[in-house]
Amino acid sequence: MPVEGWLYGLLGLMILGSLITLEMKDVLGSIVAVGIVGLLLALCFLLLQAPDLAVVQFIYEIPSVIILVMAFAGREKDAPEQKRNLLSPVLAGIVLLPLLVVGYFALRELPSFGGPLLRVAARYLARGAGETGAVNLVTAILLDYRVYDTLGEATVIFAGILGAITIIRKVGRKG
Amino acid sequence: MEREEGMTLIVKTITRFTVWLILLYGFYLIMHGHLTPGGGFAGGLVIGLSFIHLTLAYGRDFVRRRVKVELMHALEATGSLVFLLLGLVGLVTSGVFFLNFLGHGEPFTLFSAGYIPLLNLVIGLKVGAGLYLAFYYLADYRPGEGK
Amino acid sequence: MGLYFMSFILFAVGLYGVLVKKDLVKIIIGLTIMGYGVNLFLILIGYRREGLYPILEKGRAAAAMVDPLPQAMVLTAIVVELAVLALLVSLAVRLYEKYRTHDITKIRRLKG
Numbered sequence: 313m314p315v316e317g318w319l320y321g322l323l324g325l326m327i328l329g330s331l332i333t334l335e336m337k338d339v340l341g342s343i344v345a346v347g348i349v350g351l352l353l354a355l356c357f358l359l360l361q362a363p364d365l366a367v368v369q370f371i372y373e374i375p376s377v378i379i380l381v382m383a384f385a386g387r388e389k390d391a392p393e394q395k396r397n398l399l400s401p402v403l404a405g406i407v408l409l410p411l412l413v414v415g416y417f418a419l420r421e422l423p424s425f426g427g428p429l430l431r432v433a434a435r436y437l438a439r440g441a442g443e444t445g446a447v448n449l450v451t452a453i454l455l456d457y458r459v460y461d462t463l464g465e466a467t468v469i470f471a472g473i474l475g476a477i478t479i480i481r482k483v484g485r486k487g
Numbered sequence: 488m489e490r491e492e493g494m495t496l497i498v499k500t501i502t503r504f505t506v507w508l509i510l511l512y513g514f515y516l517i518m519h520g521h522l523t524p525g526g527g528f529a530g531g532l533v534i535g536l537s538f539i540h541l542t543l544a545y546g547r548d549f550v551r552r553r554v555k556v557e558l559m560h561a562l563e564a565t566g567s568l569v570f571l572l573l574g575l576v577g578l579v580t581s582g583v584f585f586l587n588f589l590g591h592g593e594p595f596t597l598f599s600a601g602y603i604p605l606l607n608l609v610i611g612l613k614v615g616a617g618l619y620l621a622f623y624y625l626a627d628y629r630p631g632e633g634k
Numbered sequence: 635m636g637l638y639f640m641s642f643i644l645f646a647v648g649l650y651g652v653l654v655k656k657d658l659v660k661i662i663i664g665l666t667i668m669g670y671g672v673n674l675f676l677i678l679i680g681y682r683r684e685g686l687y688p689i690l691e692k693g694r695a696a697a698a699m700v701d702p703l704p705q706a707m708v709l710t711a712i713v714v715e716l717a718v719l720a721l722l723v724s725l726a727v728r729l730y731e732k733y734r735t736h737d738i739t740k741i742r743r744l745k746g
Contacts, residue, residue: 316637323640323674327647330667334651339659346663353670360677361687361700363524365708367516369673371532372712375618376666376719378539382625383723384659387736404653408646415646419638426683433680433703440702441690445591446521446600449688449699453706454526455603459585463574465710466610470567472717473617480624480724524689528713595692614713621720628727 315359316425322359326352340385347377364450493546502544509537517611521600527607531614538619547626556623559616566613573602573609637678645671658726658736665722669715673708680704 326349333345350373357366423429430437436453446452454462493499517530542550577586592599648671651664680701688702726736733741 319637319678320640323637323644326670327640327644330644330647330651330670333663333667334647334655334660342659342663346666349667349670353674356674357677360681361685362677362705362708363687363689364526364529365673365677365705365712367524368526368529368532368709368712371529371536372716375532375536375539375622376716379622379625379720379723380659380662382622383628383727384736387730400654404650407653408650411649412642412646415642416639419642420635422635422638422679424635425637425678426681428680428682428701430682430701433701436702437688437699441594444587444600444603445594446603447594447690448521448523448526449690449702450524450705450709451521451526451603451607452600453702454709455521455606456587456601458706459574459606461707461710462606462610463570463585465714466567466570466613468714469614469617469717470563472714472721473563473621476621476717476720476724477624479721479728480628482624482627524687526709528709532713532716594690618716625720625724625727628731 318359319356322352322356326356339387340381343377343380343384346380347373350376364448493549494544498544502540506537506541506544509540510534513537513611513615517607518597518604520607521603522595522597527610528614530607531611532618534611534615535618535622538615539622542622542626551623556620559620559623562612563616563620566609566616569609570606570613573606638675641671641675641678644674647671656737656739658729658738661738662719662722662726666715666719669711673711676704676708676711 329345329349329352333342333349336342336345350369354366354369354373357363357369436449436457440449440452440457441447444452444456446456513530513533513536515530516525516533517527520526520530538550538554541554574585577588578584580586580588587601587603589601589605591601597604645668648664648667648669651667652661655661655664680703682698682700685698685700688699688705729741730736735741
Protein backbone atom coordinates (compact mmCIF):
# COMPACT_ATOMS: atom_id res chain seq x y z
CA MET A 313 0.00 0.00 0.00
CA PRO A 314 1.47 3.39 -0.85
CA VAL A 315 2.32 5.71 1.95
CA GLU A 316 -0.71 7.90 1.44
CA GLY A 317 -3.04 5.06 2.30
CA TRP A 318 -1.27 4.47 5.59
CA LEU A 319 -1.26 8.18 6.33
CA TYR A 320 -4.99 8.50 5.73
CA GLY A 321 -5.58 5.61 8.11
CA LEU A 322 -3.31 7.00 10.79
CA LEU A 323 -4.71 10.50 10.50
CA GLY A 324 -8.24 9.15 10.78
CA LEU A 325 -7.24 7.28 13.93
CA MET A 326 -5.62 10.41 15.34
CA ILE A 327 -8.72 12.52 14.76
CA LEU A 328 -10.88 9.84 16.36
CA GLY A 329 -8.45 9.57 19.27
CA SER A 330 -8.42 13.30 19.88
CA LEU A 331 -12.21 13.46 19.87
CA ILE A 332 -12.30 10.61 22.38
CA THR A 333 -9.69 12.41 24.48
CA LEU A 334 -11.71 15.57 24.71
CA GLU A 335 -15.01 13.90 25.42
CA MET A 336 -13.89 11.43 28.08
CA LYS A 337 -14.99 12.15 31.63
CA ASP A 338 -12.15 10.36 33.37
CA VAL A 339 -8.99 12.45 33.62
CA LEU A 340 -6.55 9.55 33.58
CA GLY A 341 -8.25 8.09 30.53
CA SER A 342 -8.01 11.29 28.56
CA ILE A 343 -4.33 11.72 29.44
CA VAL A 344 -3.58 8.18 28.26
CA ALA A 345 -5.54 8.87 25.08
CA VAL A 346 -3.50 11.98 24.32
CA GLY A 347 -0.40 9.86 24.80
CA ILE A 348 -1.71 7.40 22.24
CA VAL A 349 -2.38 10.23 19.76
CA GLY A 350 1.21 11.36 20.24
CA LEU A 351 2.54 7.87 19.54
CA LEU A 352 0.44 7.67 16.37
CA LEU A 353 1.99 10.98 15.39
CA ALA A 354 5.45 9.47 15.87
CA LEU A 355 4.40 6.66 13.51
CA CYS A 356 3.29 9.25 10.97
CA PHE A 357 6.66 10.94 11.21
CA LEU A 358 8.35 7.61 10.60
CA LEU A 359 6.28 7.05 7.47
CA LEU A 360 7.11 10.53 6.23
CA GLN A 361 10.84 9.73 6.30
CA ALA A 362 11.67 11.88 9.31
CA PRO A 363 13.48 9.60 11.81
CA ASP A 364 14.87 12.49 13.89
CA LEU A 365 11.38 13.73 14.47
CA ALA A 366 9.96 10.30 15.25
CA VAL A 367 12.58 9.87 17.98
CA VAL A 368 12.00 13.34 19.41
CA GLN A 369 8.21 13.06 19.33
CA PHE A 370 8.28 9.65 21.00
CA ILE A 371 10.66 10.86 23.69
CA TYR A 372 8.72 14.09 24.21
CA GLU A 373 5.46 12.18 24.63
CA ILE A 374 6.64 10.26 27.67
CA PRO A 375 7.56 13.18 29.98
CA SER A 376 4.49 15.04 28.78
CA VAL A 377 2.23 12.20 29.92
CA ILE A 378 4.23 11.87 33.15
CA ILE A 379 3.86 15.56 33.95
CA LEU A 380 0.15 15.55 33.18
CA VAL A 381 -0.49 12.45 35.28
CA MET A 382 1.50 13.80 38.21
CA ALA A 383 -0.35 17.06 38.26
CA PHE A 384 -3.91 15.99 37.51
CA ALA A 385 -4.56 12.34 38.05
CA GLY A 386 -5.55 12.18 41.66
CA ARG A 387 -8.01 15.02 41.83
CA GLU A 388 -11.42 14.60 43.34
CA LYS A 389 -14.07 13.70 40.86
CA ASP A 390 -15.95 16.95 40.96
CA ALA A 391 -17.07 16.62 37.32
CA PRO A 392 -16.87 20.21 36.02
CA GLU A 393 -19.13 19.55 33.05
CA GLN A 394 -22.40 19.56 34.89
CA LYS A 395 -24.73 21.57 32.71
CA ARG A 396 -24.45 20.73 29.04
CA ASN A 397 -25.62 23.97 27.58
CA LEU A 398 -26.14 24.03 23.87
CA LEU A 399 -24.90 27.55 23.32
CA SER A 400 -21.16 27.09 23.48
CA PRO A 401 -20.83 24.23 20.97
CA VAL A 402 -23.03 26.21 18.59
CA LEU A 403 -20.85 29.28 19.00
CA ALA A 404 -17.75 27.17 18.54
CA GLY A 405 -19.28 25.73 15.39
CA ILE A 406 -19.94 29.25 14.13
CA VAL A 407 -16.25 30.02 14.64
CA LEU A 408 -14.85 26.75 13.35
CA LEU A 409 -16.91 26.14 10.24
CA PRO A 410 -15.81 29.30 8.39
CA LEU A 411 -12.26 28.45 9.47
CA LEU A 412 -12.54 25.03 7.88
CA VAL A 413 -14.09 26.41 4.70
CA VAL A 414 -11.42 29.09 4.31
CA GLY A 415 -8.78 26.48 5.10
CA TYR A 416 -10.10 24.20 2.38
CA PHE A 417 -9.88 26.91 -0.24
CA ALA A 418 -6.47 28.00 0.97
CA LEU A 419 -5.00 24.50 1.09
CA ARG A 420 -5.93 23.89 -2.52
CA GLU A 421 -3.34 26.46 -3.56
CA LEU A 422 -0.45 24.54 -2.06
CA PRO A 423 1.72 22.27 -4.23
CA SER A 424 0.30 18.79 -4.30
CA PHE A 425 1.39 16.21 -1.77
CA GLY A 426 4.73 14.77 -2.83
CA GLY A 427 6.08 17.68 -4.81
CA PRO A 428 7.64 20.25 -2.49
CA LEU A 429 9.13 23.48 -3.66
CA LEU A 430 12.63 22.96 -2.23
CA ARG A 431 13.90 26.40 -3.15
CA VAL A 432 16.28 26.78 -0.24
CA ALA A 433 16.58 23.16 0.74
CA ALA A 434 17.98 22.11 -2.64
CA ARG A 435 21.18 23.91 -1.80
CA TYR A 436 21.26 22.39 1.67
CA LEU A 437 20.79 18.91 0.27
CA ALA A 438 23.38 19.33 -2.44
CA ARG A 439 26.16 20.90 -0.43
CA GLY A 440 25.31 20.22 3.17
CA ALA A 441 27.73 17.40 3.78
CA GLY A 442 30.59 19.22 2.13
CA GLU A 443 30.18 22.55 3.80
CA THR A 444 29.47 21.39 7.33
CA GLY A 445 31.01 17.93 7.48
CA ALA A 446 27.94 16.50 9.18
CA VAL A 447 26.19 13.57 7.59
CA ASN A 448 22.84 14.11 9.29
CA LEU A 449 21.48 17.01 7.28
CA VAL A 450 18.79 17.96 9.77
CA THR A 451 21.46 18.46 12.43
CA ALA A 452 23.55 20.35 9.92
CA ILE A 453 20.68 22.73 9.30
CA LEU A 454 19.85 23.08 12.99
CA LEU A 455 23.38 23.63 14.18
CA ASP A 456 25.19 25.17 11.28
CA TYR A 457 22.97 26.86 8.75
CA ARG A 458 20.24 27.98 11.12
CA VAL A 459 22.05 27.97 14.43
CA TYR A 460 20.70 31.41 15.36
CA ASP A 461 17.20 29.93 15.55
CA THR A 462 18.56 27.20 17.81
CA LEU A 463 19.98 29.86 20.08
CA GLY A 464 16.53 31.42 20.28
CA GLU A 465 15.00 28.04 21.01
CA ALA A 466 17.50 27.30 23.78
CA THR A 467 16.64 30.64 25.34
CA VAL A 468 12.90 29.97 25.13
CA ILE A 469 13.27 26.56 26.76
CA PHE A 470 15.39 28.08 29.50
CA ALA A 471 12.85 30.82 30.16
CA GLY A 472 9.92 28.40 30.10
CA ILE A 473 11.45 25.96 32.56
CA LEU A 474 12.54 28.84 34.78
CA GLY A 475 9.01 30.24 34.76
CA ALA A 476 7.55 26.85 35.61
CA ILE A 477 9.97 26.41 38.49
CA THR A 478 9.25 29.88 39.86
CA ILE A 479 5.51 29.39 39.79
CA ILE A 480 5.45 25.97 41.34
CA ARG A 481 8.16 26.29 43.94
CA LYS A 482 6.99 25.55 47.45
CA VAL A 483 9.71 27.30 49.39
CA GLY A 484 11.68 30.18 48.03
CA ARG A 485 15.39 30.38 48.21
CA LYS A 486 16.76 31.16 51.58
CA GLY A 487 18.44 34.50 51.48
CA MET B 488 3.37 7.57 54.21
CA GLU B 489 4.09 4.54 52.13
CA ARG B 490 4.07 6.56 48.96
CA GLU B 491 7.35 8.33 49.57
CA GLU B 492 9.36 5.16 49.74
CA GLY B 493 9.22 4.34 46.04
CA MET B 494 8.30 1.05 44.52
CA THR B 495 8.79 -2.59 45.33
CA LEU B 496 12.11 -4.40 45.65
CA ILE B 497 11.87 -5.93 42.19
CA VAL B 498 11.53 -2.52 40.58
CA LYS B 499 14.41 -1.13 42.61
CA THR B 500 16.73 -3.98 41.66
CA ILE B 501 15.97 -3.70 37.96
CA THR B 502 16.30 0.08 38.09
CA ARG B 503 19.85 -0.33 39.28
CA PHE B 504 20.69 -1.78 35.87
CA THR B 505 18.40 0.08 33.56
CA VAL B 506 19.13 3.61 34.73
CA TRP B 507 22.73 3.36 33.58
CA LEU B 508 21.67 1.91 30.25
CA ILE B 509 19.23 4.75 29.73
CA LEU B 510 21.92 7.28 30.59
CA LEU B 511 24.30 5.62 28.15
CA TYR B 512 21.68 5.69 25.43
CA GLY B 513 21.14 9.38 26.06
CA PHE B 514 24.83 10.11 25.68
CA TYR B 515 24.94 7.99 22.54
CA LEU B 516 22.13 9.97 20.98
CA ILE B 517 23.89 13.22 21.86
CA MET B 518 27.36 12.33 20.68
CA HIS B 519 26.25 10.70 17.43
CA GLY B 520 23.85 13.48 16.63
CA HIS B 521 25.62 14.44 13.46
CA LEU B 522 25.78 10.89 12.11
CA THR B 523 22.49 9.20 12.98
CA PRO B 524 19.06 10.47 13.90
CA GLY B 525 18.98 11.98 17.34
CA GLY B 526 20.86 15.04 18.31
CA GLY B 527 21.08 17.17 21.39
CA PHE B 528 17.37 17.50 22.10
CA ALA B 529 16.46 13.83 21.95
CA GLY B 530 19.52 12.81 23.95
CA GLY B 531 18.94 15.50 26.54
CA LEU B 532 15.37 14.38 27.09
CA VAL B 533 16.54 10.79 27.52
CA ILE B 534 19.06 11.88 30.15
CA GLY B 535 16.34 13.75 32.01
CA LEU B 536 14.14 10.68 31.74
CA SER B 537 16.82 8.54 33.38
CA PHE B 538 16.72 10.78 36.44
CA ILE B 539 12.94 10.68 36.44
CA HIS B 540 13.14 6.88 36.27
CA LEU B 541 15.39 6.91 39.31
CA THR B 542 13.03 9.17 41.22
CA LEU B 543 9.97 7.11 40.37
CA ALA B 544 11.58 3.87 41.45
CA TYR B 545 13.36 4.92 44.61
CA GLY B 546 11.13 7.62 45.98
CA ARG B 547 11.54 11.34 46.17
CA ASP B 548 13.51 11.78 49.38
CA PHE B 549 16.06 9.08 48.64
CA VAL B 550 17.05 10.72 45.37
CA ARG B 551 16.94 14.23 46.78
CA ARG B 552 19.58 13.36 49.32
CA ARG B 553 21.92 12.06 46.66
CA VAL B 554 21.39 14.19 43.56
CA LYS B 555 21.81 17.79 44.60
CA VAL B 556 19.40 20.17 43.02
CA GLU B 557 21.98 22.96 42.95
CA LEU B 558 24.04 20.81 40.59
CA MET B 559 21.09 20.57 38.23
CA HIS B 560 20.52 24.31 38.34
CA ALA B 561 24.20 24.85 37.63
CA LEU B 562 24.15 22.40 34.71
CA GLU B 563 21.19 24.07 33.11
CA ALA B 564 22.61 27.56 33.39
CA THR B 565 26.05 26.43 32.28
CA GLY B 566 24.57 24.79 29.22
CA SER B 567 22.95 27.98 28.04
CA LEU B 568 26.04 30.03 28.78
CA VAL B 569 28.46 27.73 26.96
CA PHE B 570 26.17 27.67 23.94
CA LEU B 571 26.31 31.45 23.76
CA LEU B 572 30.06 31.51 24.37
CA LEU B 573 30.71 29.11 21.51
CA GLY B 574 28.93 31.56 19.28
CA LEU B 575 30.81 34.52 20.62
CA VAL B 576 34.14 32.83 19.95
CA GLY B 577 33.37 33.04 16.27
CA LEU B 578 32.33 36.66 16.62
CA VAL B 579 35.51 37.64 18.45
CA THR B 580 37.98 35.85 16.21
CA SER B 581 36.65 36.54 12.76
CA GLY B 582 33.59 38.72 12.93
CA VAL B 583 30.97 36.06 12.18
CA PHE B 584 28.55 35.08 14.92
CA PHE B 585 28.46 31.28 15.32
CA LEU B 586 31.27 30.47 12.96
CA ASN B 587 32.13 26.80 12.75
CA PHE B 588 35.67 27.29 13.95
CA LEU B 589 36.81 23.72 14.45
CA GLY B 590 38.02 21.61 11.55
CA HIS B 591 35.65 19.54 9.50
CA GLY B 592 37.39 16.20 9.73
CA GLU B 593 36.43 13.11 7.81
CA PRO B 594 32.74 12.58 7.21
CA PHE B 595 31.09 9.57 8.90
CA THR B 596 33.50 9.66 11.86
CA LEU B 597 32.79 10.81 15.35
CA PHE B 598 35.15 13.77 15.41
CA SER B 599 33.82 15.50 12.37
CA ALA B 600 31.53 18.43 11.64
CA GLY B 601 33.37 21.09 13.55
CA TYR B 602 31.76 22.20 16.77
CA ILE B 603 28.44 20.44 16.17
CA PRO B 604 29.18 17.65 18.70
CA LEU B 605 30.07 20.29 21.31
CA LEU B 606 26.85 22.15 20.70
CA ASN B 607 24.89 18.91 20.88
CA LEU B 608 26.49 18.06 24.22
CA VAL B 609 25.73 21.45 25.69
CA ILE B 610 22.14 21.42 24.51
CA GLY B 611 21.68 17.90 25.84
CA LEU B 612 22.86 18.86 29.30
CA LYS B 613 20.63 21.90 29.31
CA VAL B 614 17.46 20.15 28.24
CA GLY B 615 18.05 17.16 30.51
CA ALA B 616 18.68 19.27 33.57
CA GLY B 617 15.69 21.46 32.76
CA LEU B 618 13.35 18.50 32.44
CA TYR B 619 14.54 17.02 35.72
CA LEU B 620 14.12 20.34 37.49
CA ALA B 621 10.55 20.75 36.25
CA PHE B 622 9.80 17.23 37.50
CA TYR B 623 11.57 17.81 40.82
CA TYR B 624 9.51 20.81 41.76
CA LEU B 625 6.30 19.32 40.45
CA ALA B 626 6.76 16.20 42.57
CA ASP B 627 5.89 18.10 45.73
CA TYR B 628 2.25 18.31 44.79
CA ARG B 629 -0.46 15.77 45.15
CA PRO B 630 -3.82 16.83 43.72
CA GLY B 631 -5.76 15.01 46.40
CA GLU B 632 -4.43 16.99 49.31
CA GLY B 633 -3.90 20.69 48.93
CA LYS B 634 -2.89 23.63 51.02
CA MET C 635 -4.66 17.78 -0.63
CA GLY C 636 -6.88 15.52 1.43
CA LEU C 637 -4.03 14.88 3.85
CA TYR C 638 -3.48 18.58 4.38
CA PHE C 639 -7.14 19.04 5.09
CA MET C 640 -7.20 16.17 7.56
CA SER C 641 -4.34 17.61 9.54
CA PHE C 642 -6.23 20.89 9.52
CA ILE C 643 -9.23 19.04 10.93
CA LEU C 644 -6.96 17.74 13.71
CA PHE C 645 -6.00 21.33 14.45
CA ALA C 646 -9.67 22.30 14.47
CA VAL C 647 -10.48 19.50 16.94
CA GLY C 648 -7.85 20.90 19.29
CA LEU C 649 -9.27 24.38 18.82
CA TYR C 650 -12.71 23.06 19.68
CA GLY C 651 -11.26 21.66 22.88
CA VAL C 652 -9.80 25.03 23.83
CA LEU C 653 -12.97 26.97 23.02
CA VAL C 654 -15.75 24.80 24.36
CA LYS C 655 -14.44 22.82 27.29
CA LYS C 656 -14.75 24.08 30.82
CA ASP C 657 -12.16 21.83 32.38
CA LEU C 658 -8.60 23.12 32.60
CA VAL C 659 -7.15 19.72 31.82
CA LYS C 660 -9.16 19.49 28.62
CA ILE C 661 -7.99 22.94 27.58
CA ILE C 662 -4.35 21.93 28.06
CA ILE C 663 -4.97 18.73 26.10
CA GLY C 664 -6.62 20.76 23.35
CA LEU C 665 -3.54 22.96 23.09
CA THR C 666 -1.37 19.85 22.83
CA ILE C 667 -3.51 18.46 20.02
CA MET C 668 -3.29 21.77 18.18
CA GLY C 669 0.47 21.50 18.39
CA TYR C 670 0.37 17.99 16.94
CA GLY C 671 -1.78 19.14 14.04
CA VAL C 672 0.54 21.98 13.11
CA ASN C 673 3.69 19.87 13.31
CA LEU C 674 2.15 17.17 11.16
CA PHE C 675 1.06 19.72 8.58
CA LEU C 676 4.59 21.14 8.28
CA ILE C 677 6.10 17.72 7.72
CA LEU C 678 3.40 16.80 5.20
CA ILE C 679 4.37 19.80 3.11
CA GLY C 680 7.98 18.73 2.97
CA TYR C 681 7.43 15.17 1.81
CA ARG C 682 8.77 14.24 -1.60
CA ARG C 683 7.29 11.27 -3.36
CA GLU C 684 9.77 8.35 -3.38
CA GLY C 685 12.04 10.41 -1.21
CA LEU C 686 14.30 9.10 1.51
CA TYR C 687 15.27 10.39 4.92
CA PRO C 688 17.77 13.27 4.80
CA ILE C 689 20.79 11.42 6.16
CA LEU C 690 23.63 10.51 3.85
CA GLU C 691 24.94 6.99 3.98
CA LYS C 692 28.03 5.34 2.63
CA GLY C 693 26.37 3.16 0.04
CA ARG C 694 23.83 5.67 -1.09
CA ALA C 695 24.65 8.60 -3.29
CA ALA C 696 22.92 11.92 -2.75
CA ALA C 697 19.58 10.53 -3.80
CA ALA C 698 16.30 12.36 -3.79
CA MET C 699 15.63 13.23 -0.19
CA VAL C 700 12.69 14.77 1.54
CA ASP C 701 12.85 18.37 2.57
CA PRO C 702 15.03 18.71 5.69
CA LEU C 703 14.15 22.31 6.46
CA PRO C 704 10.66 21.80 7.92
CA GLN C 705 12.04 18.86 9.90
CA ALA C 706 14.58 21.08 11.61
CA MET C 707 11.93 23.67 12.44
CA VAL C 708 9.47 21.11 13.77
CA LEU C 709 12.17 19.56 15.95
CA THR C 710 12.56 22.98 17.51
CA ALA C 711 8.81 23.31 17.92
CA ILE C 712 8.38 19.96 19.65
CA VAL C 713 10.91 20.68 22.37
CA VAL C 714 9.58 24.20 22.96
CA GLU C 715 6.13 22.64 23.45
CA LEU C 716 7.54 20.70 26.37
CA ALA C 717 8.63 23.85 28.18
CA VAL C 718 5.26 25.48 27.46
CA LEU C 719 3.46 22.41 28.81
CA ALA C 720 5.50 22.60 32.03
CA LEU C 721 4.50 26.24 32.42
CA LEU C 722 0.80 25.55 31.76
CA VAL C 723 0.72 22.65 34.17
CA SER C 724 2.34 24.66 36.95
CA LEU C 725 -0.22 27.42 36.45
CA ALA C 726 -3.05 24.89 36.59
CA VAL C 727 -1.68 23.34 39.78
CA ARG C 728 -1.49 26.75 41.45
CA LEU C 729 -5.04 27.56 40.38
CA TYR C 730 -6.26 24.29 41.81
CA GLU C 731 -4.59 25.04 45.11
CA LYS C 732 -6.27 28.39 45.36
CA TYR C 733 -9.76 27.63 44.09
CA ARG C 734 -10.02 23.84 44.72
CA THR C 735 -11.53 23.27 41.29
CA HIS C 736 -10.47 22.95 37.68
CA ASP C 737 -13.64 24.49 36.31
CA ILE C 738 -12.89 27.79 34.63
CA THR C 739 -16.38 29.21 35.11
CA LYS C 740 -16.06 28.84 38.87
CA ILE C 741 -12.58 30.28 38.84
CA ARG C 742 -13.98 33.38 37.24
CA ARG C 743 -16.56 33.93 39.91
CA LEU C 744 -14.58 33.51 43.08
CA LYS C 745 -12.84 36.64 44.21
CA GLY C 746 -9.23 35.96 45.34
